[in-house]
Amino acid sequence: MTKTVLVTGGAGYVGSHSCKAFAEAGWSIVVYDNLSRGWRDFVQFGELFEGDLLDADRLDEAFEKFKPEAVVHFAAFAYVGESVDQPGLYYENNTLGTVRLLEAMAKAGTDKIIFSSTCATYGVPTEMPITENMRQAPINPYGMSKLFVEKVLDDYEVAHGIRSVKLRYFNAAGASPDGEIGERHEPETHLIPLCIEGVLNDTFKLTIFGDDFETRDGTCIRDYIHVMDLADAHMKALDYLGGGGASDVFNLGTGTGTSVLEIVHAVERVTGKPVPREIGPRRPGDPPALIASAEKAARVLGWKPVQSDVDSVIATAYQWHLKELARKAAL
Ligand code: UDP
CATH class of the missing domain: 3.90.25.10 (UDP-galactose 4-epimerase, domain 1)
Known part of the structure; x- marks a missing residue:
């Protein structure tokens, strides 16, 4: 039977490229996205279920309808400068939004999640290259909003048995080589x-x-990493959790x-x-x-x-x- 993955932020840059990889690997995909920063025309590899992360009822509806095996959670705001000016936006959407998502997962019994974290959680590292066990000390609300989620995920495993893979991206770049999807940000800052x-x-x-x-x-x-290589890492992380792998965290860079x-x-x-x-x-x-x-x-x-x-x-x-x-x- 085809397994379903619920992909939050699947209409965004890394999310849409990862959906392409999941579809090629035979997953059935539901994109949960409010299209606030994503693009309807990027949802090409599954069904779009429009909803906001902060909307608990809508999340419950999605989980009841699709009964996903796992969640891959991309949906987030990701502009460092904006996070400094409007931290509330980041803590609400990125951190509280993830809490809502995890509550819905706990209720529905979906027990696997891949989370898009970031090298911004390391702040200003003193050693290079950066390994996963180095001190995390973000220097902006964006990085902090993601670090909070890393901690929250650990607590949800203890309380609800939800296993997680946290993927700390370095600089995502590039586009699908077949030209189907690519990087579209408004405004573009990269x-x-x-x-x-x-x-x-x-x-x-x-x-x-x-x-x-x-x-x-x-x-x-x-450290620039091709978005299709990132997509492949998500695929491998899904397989890893599906095969019973323990919660873990990985840098994704070159x-x-x-x-x-x-x-x-x-x-x-x-x-x-x-x-x-x-x-x-x-x-x-x-x-x-x-x-x-x-x-x-x-x-x-x-x-x-x-x-x-x-x-x-x-x-x-x-x-x-x-x-x-x-x-x-x-x-
Ligand atoms: N950068 C730059 N001019 C620009 C945008 C970015 O010099 O208009 C630099 C930025 O200071 C950083 C690097 O390019 O050192 C990558 O920035 P980007 O915003 O692409 O990614 P970030 O590292 O902030 O995630």
Whole structure:
């Protein structure tokens, strides 16, 4: 019998790409999403059940109707700057929303959840690469709203037997290579899409947020991971919990860092066009470097990124943005 997975935030960026992977692996998918930041046209691999995480009755309805075997929980707000200005939004939607979801799971007897956590829970790490057991000390409400959920999940296991896999993403990037879905944020704040914007739009100039960090070229270093590799990790995490695996936490990154300037140069290399840019001040809350140790996910889940080299990430993102340009022109 086909098993059903309930995917919150399945209309968003990482959620929609993961649904594609789940569908290819034979899962039946229900996307629970309020479309506040997701996109109806990204729900291509299952049924959309519109609902808000804070709406307990609607959640109960979804669990009663679909009786999901497991939950994969992407739905969240994820802008660091916004979280600093409006922490209430983050603690309400990300933290309290997850409590509501877990209550519905406990009631319905669904006992497995994969949770999208973040390297932002580490704050400013003192050692690199970052391993899962390092101190977590977020420096913004976004990271804190996710760290709270990590703790809440442990309590729900004790009280209700809900096992969880927490996946701490590093920098998700790229798009489905077949061009079906990609990265669409409004507003867009992420580095790779903005570099591509610079290539495609004559009037746009990228601001590099600081070139005086203690890194090899003075710009920030991040660990970029292809969204389809992330999707594959979720698939493996689902299999792991389904096979009786104990609750655990994994970094999802490549173990390799790339600087902002290196990304700019790679976008120029891949697209063959210049990225107009200027140096601006540092962005508050940006640690100089974030690089994952990906050793644990490889060892326990058997997961290895296979398409996260920077050129592949950028090439798929570029293809997607060309398609988006055509879509917008046709509107
Ligand atoms: N960045 C930048 N200019 C931009 C957007 C991002 O210099 O317009 C830098 C940012 O400071 C960080 C890196 O690019 O060092 C990645 O930022 P992004 O917002 O893509 O992801 P984050 O690391 O914040 O999750």
